[in-house]
Amino acid sequence: MESNVRVRFAPSPTGPLHIGGVRTALYNYLFAKKHQGTFILRIEDTDQTRYVANAEQYIIDALNWSNIPFDEGPNKNEKFGPYRQSERKEIYKKYAAILIENGWAYYAFDTSEELDFHRTNHEENGKTFIYNWHNREKGKLVNSLVLSTEEVKKRINSGEQFVIRFKTPADEILEMEDEIRGKITIETKTLDDKILFKSDGMPTYHLANIVDDHLMEISHVIRGEEWLPSMPLHILLYKAFGWNAPKFAHLPLILKPVGKGKLSKRDGDKLGFPVFPLEYTNEETGDVSRGYKEDGYFADAFINMLAFLGWNPGTEQEIFSLDELVQEFDLKRVSKSGAKFSPDKTKWFQQQYMQTKSNAELTDLYLPILTEKGIVKDKEFVQKVVSAIKERAVFVDDFWELSSFFFLAPKEFDEKATNKNWKPETNSLMQELIAVISSIEDFSSVNTEKVIKEFISGKEIGFGKVMQPLRLSLVGKLAGPHLFDIIEMIGKKETIYRIENAIKNI
Numbered sequence: 001m002e003s004n005v006r007v008r009f010a011p012s013p014t015g016p017l018h019i020g021g022v023r024t025a026l027y028n029y030l031f032a033k034k035h036q037g038t039f040i041l042r043i044e045d046t047d048q049t050r051y052v053a054n055a056e057q058y059i060i061d062a063l064n065w066s067n068i069p070f071d072e073g074p075n076k077n078e079k080f081g082p083y084r085q086s087e088r089k090e091i092y093k094k095y096a097a098i099l100i101e102n103g104w105a106y107y108a109f110d111t112s113e114e115l116d117f118h119r120t121n122h123e124e125n126g127k128t129f130i131y132n133w134h135n136r137e138k139g140k141l142v143n144s145l146v147l148s149t150e151e152v153k154k155r156i157n158s159g160e161q162f163v164i165r166f167k168t169p170a171d172e173i174l175e176m177e178d179e180i181r182g183k184i185t186i187e188t189k190t191l192d193d194k195i196l197f198k199s200d201g202m203p204t205y206h207l208a209n210i211v212d213d214h215l216m217e218i219s220h221v222i223r224g225e226e227w228l229p230s231m232p233l234h235i236l237l238y239k240a241f242g243w244n245a246p247k248f249a250h251l252p253l254i255l256k257p258v259g260k261g262k263l264s265k266r267d268g269d270k271l272g273f274p275v276f277p278l279e280y281t282n283e284e285t286g287d288v289s290r291g292y293k294e295d296g297y298f299a300d301a302f303i304n305m306l307a308f309l310g311w312n313p314g315t316e317q318e319i320f321s322l323d324e325l326v327q328e329f330d331l332k333r334v335s336k337s338g339a340k341f342s343p344d345k346t347k348w349f350q351q352q353y354m355q356t357k358s359n360a361e362l363t364d365l366y367l368p369i370l371t372e373k374g375i376v377k378d379k380e381f382v383q384k385v386v387s388a389i390k391e392r393a394v395f396v397d398d399f400w401e402l403s404s405f406f407f408l409a410p411k412e413f414d415e416k417a418t419n420k421n422w423k424p425e426t427n428s429l430m431q432e433l434i435a436v437i438s439s440i441e442d443f444s445s446v447n448t449e450k451v452i453k454e455f456i457s458g459k460e461i462g463f464g465k466v467m468q469p470l471r472l473s474l475v476g477k478l479a480g481p482h483l484f485d486i487i488e489m490i491g492k493k494e495t496i497y498r499i500e501n502a503i504k505n506i
Helices: 019-034 055-065 089-101 112-124 149-157 205-215 225-241 265-271 299-307 322-328 343-356 359-372 379-392 396-407 415-421 426-438 445-459 464-475 483-505
Strands: 006-009 038-041 105-108 163-166 173-178 182-187 195-198 220-224 247-251
Touching: 006 019, 006 220, 019 038, 019 055, 019 220, 019 247, 019 299, 019 322, 038 055, 089 105, 089 163, 089 195, 089 205, 089 225, 105 149, 163 225, 173 225, 173 247, 195 205, 205 225, 220 225, 225 247, 299 322, 299 343, 343 379, 359 379, 359 396, 379 396, 379 483, 396 483, 415 464, 426 445, 426 464, 426 483, 445 464, 445 483, 464 483
Parallel strands: 006 038, 220 247
Antiparallel strands: 105 163, 163 195, 173 182
16 A cells, blocks of 8 residues: 555535545545555535535534545645635636647537537437537537638637637546446547637636645545546546556445435435435525434444445444554445445434443433433432433434333323233232331342332232333333332332322322
């Protein structure tokens, strides 16, 4: 591996960052860190018609929340800045001119109407119109390959609109190597002459991308497979400039959970899961899109899930810290085929990470929820509650439903459980139990369990006749952690109060 690995994540600021984009950023980050390299953020904002004002900051915030911050980029270690393509227009203009001078590109003055005419004419004859070697010099198309130098200058100086097209070789066999997909061969005669630069001074993605990757010394281009068809042009552009091309790796798509095709926001809206890392508000429409952060996911669970959408470690291990992902990541273990997104698997990762979080950390997340509900308890008590319930939780927001009975006596009792377990004789049994509980000095979970079970055994009745009504009295339903842990935590006075309350209200 080269000693100076430099990779880039180059999103367009046209809206919120899709999780497919976050995964591309993640794989670039993991690859860079594994090889002690540099992870770069470049904002590809040449398409000003689709530019969204708050999108760039959203991208940066999303990377930071995901714990994959960039090393170089806008306003950060700008070694090869600027890192916004809209601020590099003069650079692209210079390199477009070099291609013209060296015979690798040409001016084209065809209007949209003229090109539409050619497309329609070809379709009527059962053909497909391609602007390339086949027709670019036959005189039907208006470009500098058929016009005189004087005519070209005259048109440009008059302000006539033009584009600069790449002059694709007519008859070459192009052999390319992709780090994921292996060898790819294509005949250049099947390619069209892509537009590289427009008379408004803005480059297309193709020119800007290649120039920036070269000037920023990018060693590996790791991007989505939607750019695979552009790889031949990009390789040819490197050849045209006389530059060494970086290594390419095209990542598989993230697929819909149901059906076929690429995962979209519509899938998330339909099936009830977010497709963006952070909540996003469209400043123009006011529409709000859900985010993984706001839905309660831990950033490390989110990243662990994303890593497995297209990559596998070759072992049975599924839970990886970010440092472990860095150590294990290898482009050779990235799949060629698409990875189907699973909302259930995403929740599974979240639940696994819930168990790895310390009780203290989770307590800090739970305390604000309790404060909102008007509950004031010392941190040590809340930490014990968290310890008792977290194995049944997926999100911190689940904590209240799982633990409200630690803080408040139940106001309602599960009707089905009550009808089944609260019998005519239950009231008298509960009254006897109150007397037993009142006499207990050591109110630890272990001792209380011992005393109450001895009481039940002495009555020569089934344990369920007492234990189920007791749980209903304390919790309001037949759920919750170990019953005697609840009793120890709420204390003797509260335990007796709740049993008396149940006797009165059931």
